[in-house]
Amino acid sequence: DAMVIQNPRYQVTQFGKPVTLSCSQTLNHNVMYWYQQKSSQAPKLLFHYYDKDFNNEADTPDNFQSRRPNTSFCFLDIRSPGLGDAAMYLCATSRASGTTDTQYFGPGTRLTVL
Amino acid sequence: AQSVTQLDSQVPVFEEAPVELRCNYSSSVSVYLFWYVQYPNQGLQLLLKYLSGSTLVKGINGFEAEFNKSQTSFHLRKPSVHISDTAEYFCAVSDRPGGGADGLTFGKGTHLIIQP
Numbered sequence: 282d283a284m285v286i287q288n289p290r291y292q293v294t295q296f297g298k299p300v301t302l303s304c305s306q307t308l309n310h311n312v313m314y315w316y317q318q319k320s321s322q323a324p325k326l327l328f329h330y331y332d333k334d335f336n337n338e339a340d341t342p343d344n345f346q347s348r349r350p351n352t353s354f355c356f357l358d359i360r361s362p363g364l365g366d367a368a369m370y371l372c373a374t375s376r377a378s379g380t381t382d383t384q385y386f387g388p389g390t391r392l393t394v395l
Numbered sequence: 396a397q398s399v400t401q402l403d404s405q406v407p408v409f410e411e412a413p414v415e416l417r418c419n420y421s422s423s424v425s426v427y428l429f430w431y432v433q434y435p436n437q438g439l440q441l442l443l444k445y446l447s448g449s450t451l452v453k454g455i456n457g458f459e460a461e462f463n464k465s466q467t468s469f470h471l472r473k474p475s476v477h478i479s480d481t482a483e484y485f486c487a488v489s490d491r492p493g494g495g496a497d498g499l500t501f502g503k504g505t506h507l508i509i510q511p
Contacts, residue, residue: 285438314498323399323485323501324439338498371438384499386431386438 284308285387287372293393294362302357302390304372313355314384315347316371324371330355331377359392367394397422397488399502407508408476416471416505418486428469429487429499430460439485445469456480481509 286305294300304313312331316324328337330349344366346358359366372387402417420426427446431439443454450462460471469486483506487499 287438290436316498321404321503323503324499325501326498329498373439383441383444386440388436388438391436 285372285374285385287370287387287390289390290388291391291393293395294359295395296364297361300359300362300392302359302370302372302392304355304357304387305353306372306374306385307353308374308376308385309352310374310385311352311377312375313349314373314375315355315357316373318369318371318389320368327357362392362394364394367392397426397490397500399486399488399500401484401486401502401505403505404503405506405508407510409510410478411475413474414472414476414480414507416484416486416507418469418471418502420467420469420486420488422488422490424490427489428460428462429489430454430458430469430471431485431487431501432456433483433485433504435482442471442484476507476509478509478511480507482507 284307288303314329315327317327318324326338327341328347344360349355369389369391371389373384375384398421400419408414429444430442432442433439442458443452445452445462453459458473462469483504485504486502489499
């Protein structure tokens with residue numbers, strides 16, 4: 282009964298080699314979020330999509346991009362990963378912003394950069 | 396701007412003992428407060444949330460939290476913990492009821508360690 286699915290769960294990439302992380306949802310939610318969680322730190326919002334509208338946080342590096350081809354899927358692209366990008370990446374969804382709906386989180390993808 | 400402070404990075408507790416995890420927030424607007432739990436190698440799961448109304452909020456797994464506006468706190472409590480409660484606990488704040496649009500602002504987390 283998985284509702285927010287992230288693939289892969291563990292991803293290893295090389296310094297500078299582009300990598301894509303995947304998130305899918307079966308909830309038909311309007312909003313999808315990507316958070317970065319570094320070791321022993323709080324999750325930090327990178328950006329979110331409200332339907333097809335992309336909203337980037339002001340301090341998200343340009344190295345991070347996102348695509349949402351349809352309601353169910355959202356991708357996080359890291360164009361040139363650096364060692365500092367090693368982290369857990371969490372995808373979350375909510376039905377709509379500004380409502381009482383909860384954010385539902387996926388299990389995360391742990392990214393290692395060699 | 397909003398911020399969340401979780402005063403303890405780690406809290407060791409004996410099994411069946413009570414526990415309180417502390418959370419303080421700052422915000423210039425109305426706030427909505429959340430507690431999430433993260434088990435090892437898993438995503439975040441909502442424990443409970445305060446949106447309005449009664450300041451005592453009950454959540455899943457026997458947890459509850461109390462919103463105290465004058466002290467800007469939202470401490471999480473459980474009267475008797477179990478080994479299975481070992482996890483990382485995050486307090487979060489939003490100026491939107493669902494935490495949507497601008498997302499959630501999280502504290503740094505408290506690692507709850509249950510000792511047998």
